[in-house]
Amino acid sequence: MESASLLEMNHITKRFPGVVALDDVSFRVREGEIHGLIGENGAGKSTLMKILSGVYGADSYEGELLLAGKRLALRSPHNARLAGIGVVPQELSVIESLTVAENIAVGQYNKGGPFVDPGVLRKTIAAFLASFKISLDAGQVVFRLTAAQKQLVMIARALYANPHVLILDEPTSSLSLNEIENLFGILRSLRARGVTCVFITHKLTEIEELADAVTVLRDGRVTGVFQRGAFTEADLIAAMVGRKIENLYPQRATPIGDAEVLRVEHLTVAHPIIANRNLVEDVSFSLRQGEILGLAGVVGAGRSEVVNALVGRLPCTGRILVDGREVRIHSPQDAKRHGIALVTEDRKVDGLLTNMTVRPNVTINSLPLISRLGILDARGETRQAAEFCGRLNVRTPSLEAMITNLSGGNQQKVILARLLLANPRILLMDEPTKGVDIGAKNEIYRIMVDLVSKGISIVMISSELPELLAMCDRFVVLAGGRVQDEFPKSEASEYRVVAAATRTRGAGAGGGANGRS
């Protein structure tokens, strides 16, 4: 043993009815390190963390949990917190109407009796934040903060309890590139102060950048433990998926067509609440047949607003030309008529019919196709749904399984099947691989390449720069709602995208309406 483990989980086995979620898992974290825990969705990361954070009590699993050499028998999350385990959950759970200080101290107000003095609390928290070099205003009301700042509030809340070990569950899933950099900076400074972190993620690049050691989980088993510098990306992928993914990013084999399918001129989307401010301003671009165009930029740069305006979900001005002819798109119905379809950013919010089964989720965009005179043709519907689920390799126990019981990747493929059944010509994909495991990502990329070979054109938005750079033929970089740069794949580089994406941050981004860059 090289150096003492601060946290040890030995031979953990956790069973659910009919499933072994964790099978003899051992997990050791040394003091002062950032330990990456990586695995696909369903690999057992969350289960392991729920044991560690006391959600699953000590008597619900086999194996032992040691912290600083002492055996822990946790009974509840509160218990875990008292024992010195701080958890930053994946979902943002902040109280929007309270201040930063109140949010950080939540549950720990009563250090001075039943009354809370907001002034004292604010000063205490401000000093605490300064000591960790976290730049947040303790008096600010949380609903004014960005997602990244809320994430920091959650981290600060966990730190405030002065934990031995800090667990971060996919903290970057809702952050943009430079916000992630900022977060990593804070984690590094925590490491420098001797705070031990467990960092859960499914992004390989983050592990490479940050982790001192990494444990890989697959199907409830540990399939690899690596020290910094002793692994390659291929090692991690092989451990994660149990097979080699030959080429994660398949490349197109067919040339891009010549016809210009979509042309957007001077697209402007006004801010829904604030007058004289635009979310998207004077954006122009074109899309050729069979081309994949990447819309790059940080979260909030106006990327989602562009595609949502194109399907008529946001009112906009400017010209939209499909096949060279100007079209008016005031509603998703109009967009559908012109063959424009959108994969929405968050499938839970506006992607799935969550209380329905797979079948109606596939066919909902194509009701005329599966009906005659307004009467549904049940057999035809099942046939169409089965065909498209098969074509996109949707893994589901049956077409009558509830959509919510499918994995994220398969849900995303169901949404793609739904759009493709309606036969679109232009596919707008807003973060199509968000919350999807690496195997399903690969499948989605393959589907994209297959689609463009059939002449469908794609606009892709992604916050994961490597996938965007690999998949797209051309790039339009937005910042502050404006086009900052445009270049073909041959000239693309991570540096060029980031440089353009951050060009107007700070000074120009807020007041997109004034100050041309």
Added chain:
Amino acid sequence: MNEAKPESTPKPQSLGGRLRGVLSVPEVGVLIPLILLSLLFYALKPVFLSANNIAAILRAVSFVGIIAIGQTFLMISGAFDLSVGSTAGLCAIVCSYLMVNLQVPPALAVVIGVAVGGLVGLVNSFVVLKLGVPAFIATLGMLYIARGASYLISKGYTIYPLPESVQTFGLAEPLGISWSFLILIGLGIVADLVLRRTVYGRTLYATGGNKEVARLAGINTNLVSMSAFVLVGMLAGLAGISLMARIVTGQPQIGQGWELNVIAGVVIGGVSLFGGSGTIAGALVGLLLMQVVNSGLVTVGVNPYWQTLSVGVIMILAVTIDLIRRRAKIQAS
């Protein structure tokens, strides 16, 4: 990309699995208490299951049942209407006023009465969908407006005598029950087919399940919601006029309290308050359950105040059972 395809052949199931399958049919959750309670009342007072009493229960359930069909459509599409009772009253008053005071032929008066219900629904949908007033407030307001209007038209008095033909229709007892019950059954079958087998039915579920998904699918969700509001208004009118025919007078109090009976019954029957799920069969069985409890307590001779209390208890109980059942279903699969 073609190896794994969805299996379409059902696998042989264990007895437990089959039992769970039966239990996961939404209507069964209400059918079991319905049967148990009926047997309980029968054991206490055998007269409870006499042909006369059963016919009385079915007659009583038919008015609210007609409205429940519309309310089920509306709730599946993601809204609800609290004004149905008052709308029923207003339509009955309009219909009887036309027949008695203006000598309009009964058939035409009925059509106009039902149309007034549709108009009320149209106004409701305008206030909810275009002005953006929450359905709870908009239809609560309409509850007062329609009731006030029926008192204004009738000046607070009962309108009679209604034409002979109305009396013949209202007091007739085909199959020993009533015409309105047969109307309910007919409408129920049609409504069930519409919900399960038509594009319109599917768009209702989609709109209530996730409005944004429905919009992106090219569905005019406002039109869908509007149609459901109009439908529930018309059916409320039909129910009010049916009761008017049964009691052979136009009373401005017709329909008082129906709105909550309808919603309670429909919710007991497993129609989601949040839209996107529910069936006609479930809704009607839920209503029947409430009527059986009411009628059973009367037959057994329980203090009438207990009836009101029991409706509340049953409603909370039924929804709780439904929630537990749903949770169990998600874990099982």
